[in-house]
Amino acid sequence: MRINHQELLATARRAFASLGFAPGEQEDAADMVAWLELHGLGGLSELGKGLGYLEAEAGTRAEVLYRDPRLAVIDAGGASVLAVVGQAVDLLCADVRESRLATVRVKNCHNRLLITGYLTRLAREGLNLLAYWENHGQQPAVTMVAITAEDELPSVRVYDVADSEPAFTRDLTLVASPDFTFVPVPQSERVRPRPRQSPTPEFMREHLDRCFGEGLEVDPGIWRELQRLAG
Numbered sequence: 001m002r003i004n005h006q007e008l009l010a011t012a013r014r015a016f017a018s019l020g021f022a023p024g025e026q027e028d029a030a031d032m033v034a035w036l037e038l039h040g041l042g043g044l045s046e047l048g049k050g051l052g053y054l055e056a057e058a059g060t061r062a063e064v065l066y067r068d069p070r071l072a073v074i075d076a077g078g079a080s081v082l083a084v085v086g087q088a089v090d091l092l093c094a095d096v097r098e099s100r101l102a103t104v105r106v107k108n109c110h111n112r113l114l115i116t117g118y119l120t121r122l123a124r125e126g127l128n129l130l131a132y133w134e135n136h137g138q139q140p141a142v143t144m145v146a147i148t149a150e151d152e153l154p155s156v157r158v159y160d161v162a163d164s165e166p167a168f169t170r171d172l173t174l175v176a177s178p179d180f181t182f183v184p185v186p187q188s189e190r191v192r193p194r195p196r197q198s199p200t201p202e203f204m205r206e207h208l209d210r211c212f213g214e215g216l217e218v219d220p221g222i223w224r225e226l227q228r229l230a231g
Contacts, residue, residue: 001223002215009034014230020058029082035117037216040207041156041199043114048222050080050111057083062106069099076109081172084109085118092176096127101177112172116145119154122176123147130175130182134161142191144184153201157184160192
């Protein structure tokens with residue numbers, strides 16, 4: 001099934017509104033899904049993994065577990081990144097203004113890949129950023145996303161993990177600074193040194209151009225569910 005990017009944005013916004021997302025949060029969530037889809041990174045597929053849970057998660061307020069000038073730790077209680085991204089980014093930006101280097105760790109969250117598009121927005125505001133998280137499954141992996149304030153598109157790398165237990169978590173870590181850039185290379189010995197996947201900015205740019213010219217090919221099942229929610 002083929003649609004255009006405006007259909008995706010409009011339908012996703014209405015769907016998030018029906019799920020209980022507040023104004024502003026609806027647009028942010030739709031933009032995050034659309035950005036990932038337009039750049040060839042599977043935004044709708046990632047959304048589909050958690051779509052059935054989002055109604056219960058809308059309006060989630062993460063619990064602040066720890067806070068100092070350079071580190072905040074919050075617990076999302078198992079909610080999607082879409083539900084808590086505003087709170088996490090507010091903490092990150094507040095801390096980085098004061099300390100010039102800040103980290104926010106979001107514990108117990110899912111749909112973490114969807115944060116990628118939001119990082120590009122923050123980079124346009126003069127920040128260098130790094131996000132990383134671990135996925136469990138048949139092929140345990142660490143995903144790392146880095147972008148500088150000068151970059152149009154991020155660097156995304158997926159690394160295999162030799163052993164996902166007992167260190168596996170459902171956390172997302174965000175790091176930001178206007179002064180230092182970050183390299184998406186893991187430091188843990190559990191992580192294999194060569195990335196399994198590394199979609200390049202050229203790939204993302206070409207996919208974006210193709211989508212604007214030809215439209216997006218989307219999964220009919222996920223699209224029908226979005227349309228149903230959008231009403």
